[in-house]
Amino acid sequence: MIYVIDDDEIMADCITKACGEKNEIRIFSNAIEAVRAIDTAGTPDLIFLDILLDGPDGFTLLNELASYEDTAKIPVVVVSSLNFEERDLKAYGVVGVLDKSAMMPLEIKQYVEEYCD
């Protein structure tokens, strides 16, 4: 299962489309909904996470995920318009960073193939 967490509905749809049809995908517009879903439905195989969200931001969610034994292992790909280096986010368990303004659908697919297929 893949979680896409982005408050921009169209961008979330684009990411979902690029993920392909093999995996179940759930879209969340904020971090709170995503955490609740993890509590009830279990941990996803991969998360695509935007940083600037309504309510608690992506970093709050990353801290929350890193604080529990089971969720700390979930691979997270940060998808943002802000400029981040992957090495700066390694401590949060981030396995990749994609710049929204430059990423290609193929890059999203590659993460899906690596962590889900």
Next chain:
Amino acid sequence: MESEVDGILVAAHELKAPLAVLRQLALNLPEMEQSGERMRSEMVSVSERAIKQVNDLSKIRRLEDGLFEMEPVAVRAVCDEVTKELAYLFSYNRRDLFIKYSNRSKLVTANRDLLYSVVYNFLLNAMHYSGEGTRAELIVRDFKDKVKVVIRDYGPALPMDVWREMKRGFVAKPTSIAMRPGSSGLGLYIASKFSRYMNAEVGAVRHRDGTSFYVELPASKQASLFV
């Protein structure tokens, strides 16, 4: 001044998000016939150019913090990258690009990203203002202690007031150029800001049949091993 720059930064970020969405939508369109694919490429290309300008605006704020390191840079390599990126656009708009390098191995002291943006903005201007079927020219020349990059277009002459500002070596703010329709002067403003940060000189030469914009960069003292 600081709040003005902060305002630009906020506006830049606000613009970047919808542009990124437009680009993704174009990339996610289903396969189309030839003319459709051409339109898709143009949509992606237009969004990417706009994103680049928005990114340049964000960099203006970072200039004040001195976050761009100066290093030895091979001008030719940067120009090659820019022309490669813009080749599609020149061809799409039926403009030729003439390139002449007279420098062999000289490095300059600059920031690679900022220099890329300066050349990119000048060349984009030249593409816009050269008439269909004409050409723009990119010439790189070595001098004793500097390297000069000249971008020449065959469009309308540059207005006197903008030329004077360029002669002073600094464009204070984006200014619409009436004789060059569609221009906001944003490219010149960005190029001027970035050049100043790199201790490079920018200027313009008015021709009867167009304008040459140039940037003169200080040559690096470091021996050039890799070009």
